[in-house]
Amino acid sequence: MTSSEQKLYKQAWLLSLFTILYNIAEGVFSMLFGYEDETLALFGFGVDSFIEVLSGIGIAVMILRIKQNPQSHRSKFEKTALKITGTAFYLLSIGLLAGIITNIVSHHKPETTLWGIIISSLSILTMVWLMLAKRKVGKKLNSDPIIADSNCTKVCVYMSVVLLVSSLIYEITGFAYADVIGAAGLIYFSVSEGKEAFEKAKGIECSCCC
Template sequence: MEQPRFNELKVLYQTAFGLAIFTIIYNIAEGLISTYLGFEDESLALFGFGTDSFIEVISGLGIAHMVVRIRKNPDSSRDPFERTALKITGVAFYLLTAGLVVTSIFNIWTGHNPITTFWGVVISLISILVMWILVAWKRKVGNRLDSAPILADANCTMVCIYMSVILLISSGIYELFEIGYVDSIGTLGLAYFSFKEGRECFEKAHSDIHCSCD
């Protein structure tokens, strides 16, 4: 592959940073909307999905910082700011996992079901589309820069797509058939990925590995 010239490198790194900032802003908006609608509609899966979006904001700050770091020195290792952000993100994911599991079991035990999961369907479809575009764009930039950290971030963004698919399936099934416990079962699926993300955050915080999401 032909190596990018200086001006192209500048544009590519600006694009990578812009994608990181967009991801942060998008997750803030998604988190606010999802947690509000999840609370109003009593949909635990949608509320948990929104809470995960807020945690992704912390991760996104670390990614934005990483892009600035590798632009200055592509061969540099993860710095203290990134490691701290990873640890905070990891703790948040573990707390979210515990909360989702406990609340899901409680809802199943009491037979609680959401009022509607319509907005879970809508938000998950939008999220899948947006995240898929982000993954493709990040991979394009990462391949052009031959940057393992940026490619790893693209792979990790795929987890957001998986979680959106879980929300879509659970919300769609409940909205169509009103099958009990589907919302809670979907929430347990989100908890599984939340736990995996938390574990990976601590693995990355204590090493220089990029990502094992792929």
């Protein structure tokens, strides 16, 4: 392996490490403010961030494996991490659905969705940058798995957009079910990501054609 390739693999690994650390911070603040402001969409977004951490750890291990042997198959650790991630996404979807039903029955409204606007806006900017940076490195290495990972980052962008739109609608109009609609959007993408995780565990590369 050339020194140039080693440098690129190091960049890919650092990007995956940044993804993990960012999602931890995002998860903490989203769940904290989501709980305080009683907004289901933001709280669910925070839980999703922690699930992304699990996924990110698997990706970091994948990059190290590819660096050592580009033709190697997924390790047992990667497959287990993917299955745990997929299960977590499905459980999140069930939890969000229960929350939606509860909020509709009780006519619950968030205190505010201002933090949802702030956090989702920052997430969109960060995830778009990560997506482009991962894709650039993946193309230079001609690595389909790394390019696929960059495509999967688009799902995080979509989820951030859902949170931003629902938060803006509620903050501007006070529409009672804007938060519920946002949570429903998160369910859709959580189910999609859960399915992707189990497919990758079976050896199918992430297509992420959302």
